[in-house]
Amino acid sequence: MLHIASSYKIDVIFVASYSYVMTNSIGGDWVYVDANKEExxxxxxxxxxxxxxxITQDIVLLSLLLGKGIITMRYISA
Incomplete structure:
Protein backbone atom coordinates (compact mmCIF):
# COMPACT_ATOMS: atom_id res chain seq x y z
CA MET A 1 0.00 0.00 0.00
CA LEU A 2 2.75 2.47 0.90
CA HIS A 3 4.61 1.76 -2.33
CA ILE A 4 1.52 2.45 -4.43
CA ALA A 5 0.70 5.62 -2.50
CA SER A 6 4.27 6.83 -2.93
CA SER A 7 4.11 6.22 -6.69
CA TYR A 8 1.08 8.52 -6.92
CA LYS A 9 2.38 11.02 -4.31
CA ILE A 10 -0.50 10.23 -1.95
CA ASP A 11 -0.04 10.88 1.77
CA VAL A 12 -0.74 7.88 4.00
CA ILE A 13 -1.89 8.45 7.57
CA PHE A 14 -2.25 5.61 10.05
CA VAL A 15 -4.45 6.17 13.10
CA ALA A 16 -3.93 4.02 16.21
CA SER A 17 -4.49 4.19 19.94
CA TYR A 18 -1.64 4.95 22.33
CA SER A 19 -1.85 1.34 23.46
CA TYR A 20 -0.68 0.27 19.99
CA VAL A 21 2.42 2.45 19.56
CA MET A 22 4.68 1.07 16.83
CA THR A 23 8.38 0.86 17.65
CA ASN A 24 9.42 0.02 14.09
CA SER A 25 7.72 2.54 11.86
CA ILE A 26 6.61 1.08 8.55
CA GLY A 27 6.37 4.52 7.00
CA GLY A 28 3.59 6.99 6.48
CA ASP A 29 2.49 9.47 9.10
CA TRP A 30 1.13 8.17 12.40
CA VAL A 31 -1.53 9.75 14.59
CA TYR A 32 -2.06 8.31 18.07
CA VAL A 33 -5.29 8.86 20.00
CA ASP A 34 -6.59 7.86 23.44
CA ALA A 35 -7.09 4.17 24.06
CA ASN A 36 -10.80 4.64 24.82
CA LYS A 37 -13.20 2.53 22.78
CA GLU A 38 -14.06 4.07 19.41
CA GLU A 39 -11.45 6.90 19.66
CA ILE A 55 -9.05 1.41 4.41
CA THR A 56 -10.31 -0.40 7.52
CA GLN A 57 -11.68 -3.70 8.80
CA ASP A 58 -14.44 -1.91 10.72
CA ILE A 59 -17.76 -2.23 8.88
CA VAL A 60 -19.50 0.32 11.15
CA LEU A 61 -16.79 2.88 10.40
CA LEU A 62 -17.14 2.18 6.68
CA SER A 63 -20.87 2.85 6.83
CA LEU A 64 -20.34 6.17 8.65
CA LEU A 65 -17.78 7.30 6.09
CA LEU A 66 -19.83 6.35 3.03
CA GLY A 67 -22.43 8.90 4.10
CA LYS A 68 -19.74 11.61 4.00
CA GLY A 69 -18.70 10.80 0.43
CA ILE A 70 -15.46 9.16 1.50
CA ILE A 71 -14.06 6.34 -0.61
CA THR A 72 -13.91 3.27 1.59
CA MET A 73 -12.25 -0.11 1.23
CA ARG A 74 -12.55 -3.04 3.60
CA TYR A 75 -9.24 -4.65 4.46
CA ILE A 76 -9.45 -8.40 4.98
CA SER A 77 -6.30 -9.99 6.37
CA ALA A 78 -5.32 -13.43 5.17
Missing part, protein backbone atom coordinates in the same frame (compact mmCIF):
# COMPACT_ATOMS: atom_id res chain seq x y z
CA UNK A 40 -9.76 5.81 16.44
CA UNK A 41 -13.09 5.65 14.61
CA UNK A 42 -14.08 9.10 15.89
CA UNK A 43 -10.75 10.61 14.83
CA UNK A 44 -11.06 9.17 11.34
CA UNK A 45 -14.70 10.24 11.02
CA UNK A 46 -13.97 13.77 12.22
CA UNK A 47 -10.79 14.32 10.18
CA UNK A 48 -11.66 12.73 6.85
CA UNK A 49 -13.36 14.59 4.04
CA UNK A 50 -15.06 13.87 0.76
CA UNK A 51 -12.64 12.30 -1.71
CA UNK A 52 -10.37 10.79 0.96
CA UNK A 53 -9.71 7.05 0.87
CA UNK A 54 -10.04 5.06 4.11
Missing amino acids: VDMYITNHSKKGDVV
Whole structure:
Protein backbone atom coordinates (compact mmCIF):
# COMPACT_ATOMS: atom_id res chain seq x y z
CA MET A 1 0.00 0.00 0.00
CA LEU A 2 2.75 2.47 0.90
CA HIS A 3 4.61 1.76 -2.33
CA ILE A 4 1.52 2.45 -4.43
CA ALA A 5 0.70 5.62 -2.50
CA SER A 6 4.27 6.83 -2.93
CA SER A 7 4.11 6.22 -6.69
CA TYR A 8 1.08 8.52 -6.92
CA LYS A 9 2.38 11.02 -4.31
CA ILE A 10 -0.50 10.23 -1.95
CA ASP A 11 -0.04 10.88 1.77
CA VAL A 12 -0.74 7.88 4.00
CA ILE A 13 -1.89 8.45 7.57
CA PHE A 14 -2.25 5.61 10.05
CA VAL A 15 -4.45 6.17 13.10
CA ALA A 16 -3.93 4.02 16.21
CA SER A 17 -4.49 4.19 19.94
CA TYR A 18 -1.64 4.95 22.33
CA SER A 19 -1.85 1.34 23.46
CA TYR A 20 -0.68 0.27 19.99
CA VAL A 21 2.42 2.45 19.56
CA MET A 22 4.68 1.07 16.83
CA THR A 23 8.38 0.86 17.65
CA ASN A 24 9.42 0.02 14.09
CA SER A 25 7.72 2.54 11.86
CA ILE A 26 6.61 1.08 8.55
CA GLY A 27 6.37 4.52 7.00
CA GLY A 28 3.59 6.99 6.48
CA ASP A 29 2.49 9.47 9.10
CA TRP A 30 1.13 8.17 12.40
CA VAL A 31 -1.53 9.75 14.59
CA TYR A 32 -2.06 8.31 18.07
CA VAL A 33 -5.29 8.86 20.00
CA ASP A 34 -6.59 7.86 23.44
CA ALA A 35 -7.09 4.17 24.06
CA ASN A 36 -10.80 4.64 24.82
CA LYS A 37 -13.20 2.53 22.78
CA GLU A 38 -14.06 4.07 19.41
CA GLU A 39 -11.45 6.90 19.66
CA VAL A 40 -9.76 5.81 16.44
CA ASP A 41 -13.09 5.65 14.61
CA MET A 42 -14.08 9.10 15.89
CA TYR A 43 -10.75 10.61 14.83
CA ILE A 44 -11.06 9.17 11.34
CA THR A 45 -14.70 10.24 11.02
CA ASN A 46 -13.97 13.77 12.22
CA HIS A 47 -10.79 14.32 10.18
CA SER A 48 -11.66 12.73 6.85
CA LYS A 49 -13.36 14.59 4.04
CA LYS A 50 -15.06 13.87 0.76
CA GLY A 51 -12.64 12.30 -1.71
CA ASP A 52 -10.37 10.79 0.96
CA VAL A 53 -9.71 7.05 0.87
CA VAL A 54 -10.04 5.06 4.11
CA ILE A 55 -9.05 1.41 4.41
CA THR A 56 -10.31 -0.40 7.52
CA GLN A 57 -11.68 -3.70 8.80
CA ASP A 58 -14.44 -1.91 10.72
CA ILE A 59 -17.76 -2.23 8.88
CA VAL A 60 -19.50 0.32 11.15
CA LEU A 61 -16.79 2.88 10.40
CA LEU A 62 -17.14 2.18 6.68
CA SER A 63 -20.87 2.85 6.83
CA LEU A 64 -20.34 6.17 8.65
CA LEU A 65 -17.78 7.30 6.09
CA LEU A 66 -19.83 6.35 3.03
CA GLY A 67 -22.43 8.90 4.10
CA LYS A 68 -19.74 11.61 4.00
CA GLY A 69 -18.70 10.80 0.43
CA ILE A 70 -15.46 9.16 1.50
CA ILE A 71 -14.06 6.34 -0.61
CA THR A 72 -13.91 3.27 1.59
CA MET A 73 -12.25 -0.11 1.23
CA ARG A 74 -12.55 -3.04 3.60
CA TYR A 75 -9.24 -4.65 4.46
CA ILE A 76 -9.45 -8.40 4.98
CA SER A 77 -6.30 -9.99 6.37
CA ALA A 78 -5.32 -13.43 5.17
